[in-house]
Amino acid sequence: MAQTATTNPRQHYFVPQPMPWPIMGSIALFCMATGAVFVFNSHHGGWISIALGFMILLYMLFRWFGAVIGESEAGKYGKWEDVSFRWGMSWFIFSEVMFFAGFFGALFYTRVLSVPDLASLESQALLWPNFTAHWPSAGPAFSEKFSPMAAWGLPAVNTLLLLSSGVTVTIAHWALKENKRAMLSLFLFFTVALGVAFLAFQATEYGHAYSELNLKLSTGVYGSTFFMLTGFHGFHVTLGAIMLSVILVRCLLGHFKPDHHFAFEAVAWYWHFVDVVWLGLFIFVYWL
Amino acid sequence: MSAVLDTHGQAHEHGHHDQHGGYGGVMRWITTTNHKDIGTMYLWFSFIMFIVGGVMALVIRSELFTPGLQIVNPEFFNQLTTMHGLVMIFGAIMPAFVGFANWLIPMQIGAPDMAFARMNNWSFWLLPFAASLLMISFFTPGGAPGVGWTMYAPLTVQQGMGMDFTIFAVHLLGMSSIMGSINIITTILNMRAPGMTLMKMPMFCWTWLITAYLLVAVMPVLAGAVTMTLTDRHFGTSFFNAAGGGDPVLYQHIFWFFGHPEVYIIALPAFGVISQVIPAFSRKPLFGYASMVYATSAIAILSFIVWAHHMYTTGMPVTGQLFFMYATTLIAIPTGVKVFNWVATMWKGSLSFETPMLFAIGFLLMFTLGGFSGLILSLVPIDIQLQDTYYVVAHFHYVMVAAALFSAFAGIYFWLPKWTGKMYDETLGKWHFWLSTIFFNMIFFVQHFLGLAGMPRRVPDYPLQFETWNRISTVGAFGFGLTQLLFLYIVVKTIRSGEKAPDKPWEGADSLEWTHLPSPAPYHSFETPPVLK
Ligand SMILES: [Cu+2]
Numbered sequence: 028m029a030q031t032a033t034t035n036p037r038q039h040y041f042v043p044q045p046m047p048w049p050i051m052g053s054i055a056l057f058c059m060a061t062g063a064v065f066v067f068n069s070h071h072g073g074w075i076s077i078a079l080g081f082m083i084l085l086y087m088l089f090r091w092f093g094a095v096i097g098e099s100e101a102g103k104y105g106k107w108e109d110v111s112f113r114w115g116m117s118w119f120i121f122s123e124v125m126f127f128a129g130f131f132g133a134l135f136y137t138r139v140l141s142v143p144d145l146a147s148l149e150s151q152a153l154l155w156p157n158f159t160a161h162w163p164s165a166g167p168a169f170s171e172k173f174s175p176m177a178a179w180g181l182p183a184v185n186t187l188l189l190l191s192s193g194v195t196v197t198i199a200h201w202a203l204k205e206n207k208r209a210m211l212s213l214f215l216f217f218t219v220a221l222g223v224a225f226l227a228f229q230a231t232e233y234g235h236a237y238s239e240l241n242l243k244l245s246t247g248v249y250g251s252t253f254f255m256l257t258g259f260h261g262f263h264v265t266l267g268a269i270m271l272s273v274i275l276v277r278c279l280l281g282h283f284k285p286d287h288h289f290a291f292e293a294v295a296w297y298w299h300f301v302d303v304v305w306l307g308l309f310i311f312v313y314w315l
Numbered sequence: 316m317s318a319v320l321d322t323h324g325q326a327h328e329h330g331h332h333d334q335h336g337g338y339g340g341v342m343r344w345i346t347t348t349n350h351k352d353i354g355t356m357y358l359w360f361s362f363i364m365f366i367v368g369g370v371m372a373l374v375i376r377s378e379l380f381t382p383g384l385q386i387v388n389p390e391f392f393n394q395l396t397t398m399h400g401l402v403m404i405f406g407a408i409m410p411a412f413v414g415f416a417n418w419l420i421p422m423q424i425g426a427p428d429m430a431f432a433r434m435n436n437w438s439f440w441l442l443p444f445a446a447s448l449l450m451i452s453f454f455t456p457g458g459a460p461g462v463g464w465t466m467y468a469p470l471t472v473q474q475g476m477g478m479d480f481t482i483f484a485v486h487l488l489g490m491s492s493i494m495g496s497i498n499i500i501t502t503i504l505n506m507r508a509p510g511m512t513l514m515k516m517p518m519f520c521w522t523w524l525i526t527a528y529l530l531v532a533v534m535p536v537l538a539g540a541v542t543m544t545l546t547d548r549h550f551g552t553s554f555f556n557a558a559g560g561g562d563p564v565l566y567q568h569i570f571w572f573f574g575h576p577e578v579y580i581i582a583l584p585a586f587g588v589i590s591q592v593i594p595a596f597s598r599k600p601l602f603g604y605a606s607m608v609y610a611t612s613a614i615a616i617l618s619f620i621v622w623a624h625h626m627y628t629t630g631m632p633v634t635g636q637l638f639f640m641y642a643t644t645l646i647a648i649p650t651g652v653k654v655f656n657w658v659a660t661m662w663k664g665s666l667s668f669e670t671p672m673l674f675a676i677g678f679l680l681m682f683t684l685g686g687f688s689g690l691i692l693s694l695v696p697i698d699i700q701l702q703d704t705y706y707v708v709a710h711f712h713y714v715m716v717a718a719a720l721f722s723a724f725a726g727i728y729f730w731l732p733k734w735t736g737k738m739y740d741e742t743l744g745k746w747h748f749w750l751s752t753i754f755f756n757m758i759f760f761v762q763h764f765l766g767l768a769g770m771p772r773r774v775p776d777y778p779l780q781f782e783t784w785n786r787i788s789t790v791g792a793f794g795f796g797l798t799q800l801l802f803l804y805i806v807v808k809t810i811r812s813g814e815k816a817p818d819k820p821w822e823g824a825d826s827l828e829w830t831h832l833p834s835p836a837p838y839h840s841f842e843t844p845p846v847l848k
Pocket of ligand 1: 578624
């Protein structure tokens with residue numbers, strides 16, 4: 028029997044033991060959601076609930092991923108489990124793509140349909156006689172002046188940063204497969220650094236928008252789509268950078284082998300996904 | 316066998332036969348990674364939510380027993396219609412079919428468990444917390460949102476903090492669905508026993524594979540829609556505000572991009588259950604297996620390009636109306652293929668009419684009726700007349716109750732012997748079927764007449780001429796509700812004192828859970844893949 032198990036990799040599949048972390052995650056999200064509702068509606072105690080939930084969530088993620096990393100390093104995952112992880116991560120990224128698709132859909136709808144419609148003869152006759160369709164637009168009732176974000180300043184630099192981080196992570200992957208550990212860690216470090224630089228520039232850009240361009244989240248539909256799309260993207264870059272840092276620490280601890288490093292690849296896929304979303308943002312939010 | 320025992324990690328040292336892996340009591344259920352435990356929890360959770368949503372429906376029907384305002388005020392009436400919809404869709408029907416998926420998919424494809432057993436646990440345990448957030452909204456200032464389950468802007472922007480609780484509940488429900496779906500897809504694609512090719516899988520697995528794909532594709536879009544609602548409410552964005560350049564109709568587009576596939580998310584697993592039950596009691600293989608797979612895929616693909624048939628009256632250009640009308644009517648073709656195949660399976664079969672088969676035939680007749688009224692509603696000129704009337708309510712309850720719920724009943728009676736090792740009471744089961752069918756039609760068939768006569772939905776009052784049909788409908792609703800207590804009694808009686816079930820109580824059943832596993836199915840099944848011919 029033991030022999031068949033080694034000759035046939037699909038002989039048994041790793042089914043983990045019961046563990047309390049999932050329900051802890053649910054409790055954490057429940058606290059955070061309740062806290063957020065309280066904060067949004069100016070009730071007391073909201074922040075405490077959010078903080079509590081967030082701490083529980085961090086602890087839970089730490090323990091759950093800790094358990095998974097332990098199992099991985101103990102060699103419990105074979106080829107069969109590896110295929111599951113690959114499918115799982117691919118479909119997760121697909122769901123993220125669809126999340127962004129919803130917001131891109133809102134952007135296209137606004138630009139192609141709702142703003143031109145608000146300047147149609149009907150709207151002009153009945154509601155807003157002086158509104159003309161143009162993009163960027165904050166809508167017919169927005170009276171303040173604002174400037175849109177120019178594409179060829181910081182955003183273009185950020186495009187370069189993210190694209191090069193895609194290259195560095197690929198080099199790191201190649202180094203891992205060639206078992207060149209120093210190069211692996213170095214290029215992974217470059218990737219994280221480029222991601223952090225991107226985030227720093229993004230924060231600068233937001234500051235610039237708020238203080239000098241009078242461009243805010245509440246600046247009509249242009250402000251809404253601009254900040255929500257770039258904001259959610261920035262949030263995903265933050266997550267990606269945190270995951271890359273974890274992978275970097277694991278590399279320094281000597282984890283991963285040239286033929287066994289799915290966690291690395293999953294994070295690299297995620298990073299490329301974040302990269303591609305940025306290209307969409309750069310073209311449709313900043314440039315065109 | 317040692318290789319097999321290794322799958323349990325360290326625990327096999329203190330005994331592989333400790334079925335609960337170290338935790339006892341309540342903690343067993345909270346921490347479990349077993350697909351059968353999790354499936355059971357999904358099914359019980361969905362039954363509890365079914366009762367909760369059903370009680371809301373009964374309050375609604377009580378108010379509508381007679382014209383005028385008797386029991387509830389209009390605001391609370393609106394909160395009830397909203398919560399009834401959300402609870403039934405996200406709390407009752409969807410978890411019920413995920414429960415079936417958990418129990419059956421690993422057994423039907425010969426897998427040891429779901430691909431991601433711990434994530435499976437989390438998918439379930441998000442639900443009670445999401446349901447709590449929904450219910451908390453009733454107790455906030457202003458109460459639960461009274462916006463309808465579709466949560467249209469700009470009404471949602473004007474609600475109290477109950478709306479925010481509902482939005483976060485939807486987020487958690489969405490996370491649960493996405494994780495559950497990724498798990499199901501991965502299990503089906505990667506965990507099949509050697510020899511179990513995709514085109515040999517039981518139809519139930521196929522319908523769930525496609526359902527899970529739909530869920531992963533559209534739940535994030537719903538999350539985006541409610542997130543935009545949240546920021547419009549609290550952070551000054553203008554997605555759904557025309558003054559800021561947005562559009563309330565944009566919400567409807569995003570919502571129904573999720574909402575129409577959602578109909579198939581509910582219906583496809585129901586089709587899967589029926590495709591297992593009808594062949595078993597016809598003692599014939601499913602007619603046109605391959606065409607069934609293609610029809611299911613075609614429905615899934617078409618479901619992405621028909622969403623605006625819910626929006627014909629929003630001032631859409633005629634070209635838009637025509638496109639969405641033609642695309643919608645196209646869905647009748649693959650759906651017709653399915654109905655044809657089920658009927659052809661029964662044709663010249665050696666039929667017997669145990670309770671699962673009765674529910675399946677009830678499904679077939681009433682789903683066809685609901686499909687036809689859907690076809691009628693897909694036609695722009697008629698829909699403009701019937702939009703937001705009781706005709707629409709009647710239509711989708713034929714799909715949601717007579718199709719989805721009846722197929723869930725069919726499935727529960729069908730697999731209960733395998734799950735519990737006991738037989739249900741056949742006489743009581745038949746009573747459950749006939750009472751459910753009669754009362755169901757009493758509630759909803761008459762609503763077609765109300766709708767055609769122009770009675771608007773989501774209104775607690777109505778003119779005198781609608782009273783007769785409304786009274787019949789309300790009496791039917793109470794009958795239907797009480798009948799479901801009989802169902803609870805049947806299930807509990809089966810578990811506690813049912814007769815011992817044979818391994819294969821249904822002569823015509825041929826999937827792995829019947830042919831390769833005893834009744835009840837052991838806690839761990841197929842740790843080593845079954846040998847398939
Ligand atoms: Cu639809």
